[in-house]
Amino acid sequence: xxxxxxxxxxxxxxxxxxxxLAGAWPALQLLPTAGDGRSALEAALAQRPEVCFLDIRxxxxxxxxxxxxxxxxxxxxxxxxxxxxxxxxxxxALQAFEAQAVDYLVKPVDGQRLAACVRRLQARLADRAAHxxxxxxxxxxxxxxxxxxxxxxxxxxxxxxxxxxxxxxxLVPVDEVIYFEAADKYVRVVTAGREHLIRTSLRELLPQLxxxxxxxxxxxxxxxxxxxxxxRREDSGKVTLTLKGRxxxxxxxxxxxxxxxxx
Amino acid sequence: MPGQADNxxxxxxxxxxxxxxxxxxxxxxxxxxxxxxxxALMLWSLGSHDGLAVNAVYSFCIGNCNWLLIDGARGLIGxxxxxxxGGHREWPGAAWMAPVVVVGAVVGYALGSRLAAAVxxxxxxxxxxxxxxxxxxxxxxxxxxxxxxxxERLHTQQLxxxxxxxxxxxxxxxxxxxxxEPHMLFNTLANLRVLIxxxxxxxxxxxxxxxxxxxxxLAASRVDRHRLAAEFDNVRDYLALMAVRMGPxxxxxxxxxxxxxxxxxxPMLLQPLVENAIKHGLEPKVEGGRIxxxxxxxxxxxxxxxxxxxxxxxxxxxxxxxxxxxGTRFGLEQVRARLAxxxxxxxxxxxxxxxxxxxxAVLSLPATLDPTPVAxxx
Numbered sequence: 001x002x003x004x005x006x007x008x009x010x011x012x013x014x015x016x017x018x019x020x021l022a023g024a025w026p027a028l029q030l031l032p033t034a035g036d037g038r039s040a041l042e043a044a045l046a047q048r049p050e051v052c053f054l055d056i057r058x059x060x061x062x063x064x065x066x067x068x069x070x071x072x073x074x075x076x077x078x079x080x081x082x083x084x085x086x087x088x089x090x091x092x093a094l095q096a097f098e099a100q101a102v103d104y105l106v107k108p109v110d111g112q113r114l115a116a117c118v119r120r121l122q123a124r125l126a127d128r129a130a131h132x133x134x135x136x137x138x139x140x141x142x143x144x145x146x147x148x149x150x151x152x153x154x155x156x157x158x159x160x161x162x163x164x165x166x167x168x169x170x171l172v173p174v175d176e177v178i179y180f181e182a183a184d185k186y187v188r189v190v191t192a193g194r195e196h197l198i199r200t201s202l203r204e205l206l207p208q209l210x211x212x213x214x215x216x217x218x219x220x221x222x223x224x225x226x227x228x229x230x231x232r233r234e235d236s237g238k239v240t241l242t243l244k245g246r247x248x249x250x251x252x253x254x255x256x257x258x259x260x261x262x263x
Numbered sequence: 264m265p266g267q268a269d270n271x272x273x274x275x276x277x278x279x280x281x282x283x284x285x286x287x288x289x290x291x292x293x294x295x296x297x298x299x300x301x302x303a304l305m306l307w308s309l310g311s312h313d314g315l316a317v318n319a320v321y322s323f324c325i326g327n328c329n330w331l332l333i334d335g336a337r338g339l340i341g342x343x344x345x346x347x348x349g350g351h352r353e354w355p356g357a358a359w360m361a362p363v364v365v366v367g368a369v370v371g372y373a374l375g376s377r378l379a380a381a382v383x384x385x386x387x388x389x390x391x392x393x394x395x396x397x398x399x400x401x402x403x404x405x406x407x408x409x410x411x412x413x414x415e416r417l418h419t420q421q422l423x424x425x426x427x428x429x430x431x432x433x434x435x436x437x438x439x440x441x442x443x444e445p446h447m448l449f450n451t452l453a454n455l456r457v458l459i460x461x462x463x464x465x466x467x468x469x470x471x472x473x474x475x476x477x478x479x480x481l482a483a484s485r486v487d488r489h490r491l492a493a494e495f496d497n498v499r500d501y502l503a504l505m506a507v508r509m510g511p512x513x514x515x516x517x518x519x520x521x522x523x524x525x526x527x528x529x530p531m532l533l534q535p536l537v538e539n540a541i542k543h544g545l546e547p548k549v550e551g552g553r554i555x556x557x558x559x560x561x562x563x564x565x566x567x568x569x570x571x572x573x574x575x576x577x578x579x580x581x582x583x584x585x586x587x588x589x590g591t592r593f594g595l596e597q598v599r600a601r602l603a604x605x606x607x608x609x610x611x612x613x614x615x616x617x618x619x620x621x622x623x624a625v626l627s628l629p630a631t632l633d634p635t636p637v638a639x640x641x
Contacts, residue, residue, distance in 0.1 A: 010453075010454065012458065013457060059551075
């Protein structure tokens with residue numbers, strides 16, 4: 001039995017997609033609709049559906065962020081779900097979807113377009129049963145999508161971070177930072193000697209960092225390349241990084257494992 | 264795609280030379296030849312003791328020397344000034360051109376008359392004896408340069424005026440674009456399409472709100488002021504559309520005291536603030552929230568407040584929306600710019616964190632029943 005998850009924050013549109021899918025694909029078993037990105041991620045990881053319909057603009061996490069988190073946290077032995085992105089109007093996203101040959105639906109979803117999408121999904125599920133999990137293909141597509149969705153290098157580069165602790169503001173040169181780690185609404189800034197918290201999100205910080213020097217290795221981790229000592233590839237496809245100047249290790253997710261391949 | 268130019272950010276280039284430089288130089292050359300011919304005819308008809316052919320040789324030689332010297336100097340000065348200021352190559356002002364014309368005419372006369380004498384195998388005339396011809400050369404050069412100077416200035420003025428018109432039209436278009444955001448329109452239509460199937464009555468109500476919203480938004484670009492009641496109606500329509508989309512995640516409260524209904528306000532001041540509150544405050548919040556729009560009179564001021572209990576100014580949890588964000592920021596800037604245009608320093612817009620979470624936008628403007636704007640001069 002094929003299972004599918006719909007993530008859509010607008011209740012009427014979610015209901016309609018459920019009804020349309022029930023007509024176009026009667027054998028499909030639909031999980032309860034997720035109304036925001038975070039519950040979509042949790043439901044998908046818990047229920048492991050074969051197909052996910054992800055709205056792009058959702059509260060908590062966007063559809064793309066859900067896809068990224070799924071790619072990083074999906075269990076190894078289960079086939080990676082087929083992803084279909086749903087959006088009302090987003091020219092940038094649509095261009096990226098076209099370029100990466102990712103399935104997408106445009107709201108309002110018309111019957112023919114949905115029927116074609118269902119046929120394509122069914123064909124790929126049948127094909128996948130004969131071959132393997134499709135994780136590699138999904139990874140490649142997602143890398144392309146995330147690259148295309150990353151903001152252009154328009155933001156000015158940050159040279160010094162200002163981390164406030166009570167009445168005191170610590171000035172931390174960016175070059176001294178070994179890695180950044182997302183922590184809820186904050187970012188943990190780790191240097192050789194100490195740690196700071198800054199009140200910003202990793203998403204806002206990332207465009208202000210030089211991508212040559214600071215590598216994103218996980219959706220929640222950005223590390224300065226020159227501070228990485230070794231990278232060890234694990235069976236799961238993840239990569240364990242040891243650092244110069246810190247004793248802890250970092251994990252590079254499957255999405256970013258391709259950064260470490262030897263010269 | 265990254266790197267692709269956003270056409271909203273495209274600057275308007277002001278190009279002061281409509282003709283290509285080579286083309287306009289050919290035109291100047293032709294005009295010089297016509298002027299030389301006319302001067303030769305004039306001197307001959309005034310009873311010069313030489314024949315027309317001799318007059319023509321002198322006229323063309325002197326005239327072309329004058330033209331090459333003066334036009335060349337003008338071009339060099341223009342280029343030098345453009346490099347220094349980084350601006351366009353424009354005609355240098357009269358302070359530059361007057362000495363250029365005098366020196367150019369005298370030197371041009373000296374060179375041209377020697378050239379003509381060489382062509383005609385005559386002895387070179389002395390400068391002292393030929394001062395009437397020198398005068399003719401000077402007058403002709405002054406007249407032609409003045410003509411070009413005036414034409415260039417007119418041309419530049421025209422282009423500046425055109426650029427200003429284009430800028431105004433583009434601003435209006437961007438205003439309209441920021442209010443009729445495609446994402447909002449298509450999502451609304453998608454909801455409407457669903458409702459038509461399941462609840463025709465509600466679909467009709469939603470369509471009525473959409474029609475009213477579109478009508479007011481389009482009309483807003485044509486009127487300077489409308490009643491505060493109309494402004495609230497527009498916000499009510501917009502919020503009704505958003506309420507269908509967001510379902511129970513959106514709660515709305517509008518408060519407009521009866522006495523304030525007839526006050527005159529510029530249209531589309533509230534809607535961008537409400538849209539901002541929803542897009543950046545409530546939409547990113549999983550459980551949604553409440554939006555309050557209030558009008559109050561404080562002394563001579565009308566105070567409009569849009570308050571939400573969403574993620575707040577530093578929430579930073581908004582999903583990335585590269586196409587929409589610029590529009591919203593533009594919406595707020597636009598409100599500020601329009602307030603400044605109409606009321607000057609008498610009006611202001613403040614955005615701050617609301618007590619108990621969320622964001623509060625407060626608009627203060629003179630409370631007036633007068634439908635004519637206070638000051639329309641920008």
